[in-house]
Amino acid sequence: QVQLVESGGGLVQAGGSLRLSCAAAGSISSIRSMGWYRQFPGKQRELVVVITNDGNTRYADSVKGRFTGSRDNAKNAVSLQMNSLKPEDTAVYYCNAEIRTILPLPFRDYWGQGTQVTVSS
Numbered sequence: 001q002v003q004l005v006e007s008g009g010g011l012v013q014a015g016g017s018l019r020l021s022c023a024a025a026g027s028i029s030s031i032r033s034m035g036w037y038r039q040f041p042g043k044q045r046e047l048v049v050v051i052t053n054d055g056n057t058r059y060a061d062s063v064k065g066r067f068t069g070s071r072d073n074a075k076n077a078v079s080l081q082m083n084s085l086k087p088e089d090t091a092v093y094y095c096n097a098e099i100r101t102i103l104p105l106p107f108r109d110y111w112g113q114g115t116q117v118t119v120s121s
Contacts, residue, residue, distance in 0.1 A: 002026035002110050004095045008079075009115030016119075017083045022095030022112050024076040032098040032107045034071055034078040038091035039114075045094060049080065063089075085119045093117050 008020040024031065035050030049069035051057045057069060068081040078095060095112030 002028060002099055002101060004097060004110055004112035006093070006095045006112040006115045009093065009117050011118045011120065012085055014085060014087055014119055014121050016085050017081070018085060018117060019082065020080040020093055020095075020115060020117075022078050024097050024099065024110070027101045028076060029100045029102055030107075031073075031076060032100070034095075034097045035069060036078070036080045037094045037096055038089075038117075039094065040091045048093070050096075051078065082117070085117075087119045087121045089117065090119050091117060 002024060003026050004022055004024050006022045012018050033050050033052050036048040037045045038048050039045040047060050048063055049059045049067060051069055051071050066084045070079050092114045094114045097110050098107040099110050100107045
């Protein structure tokens, strides 16, 4: 099976920075998109950034200019550099990837375990 393992969450003061990392492992034929979502308590997960396999990057308006998503295709990995953090960025952050395990199957979404990011004022 495929697993996405996240690391890098924690507590940081407003205006500070934090870097999240995620790597996919397991039975992987190919990966289409990779990115990050976040979930606030009682809310649905929302897109933070998604990066396609051709390098196209799309950010949520709320994080543009502050967050930077990066892919390392050789390592099946994606990271999220978060700068100028705000208290409203506090959420559980989830790594996401569209992965095809074997060639006859279509791509499907896989999710990391989630990591807590807390920004204090």
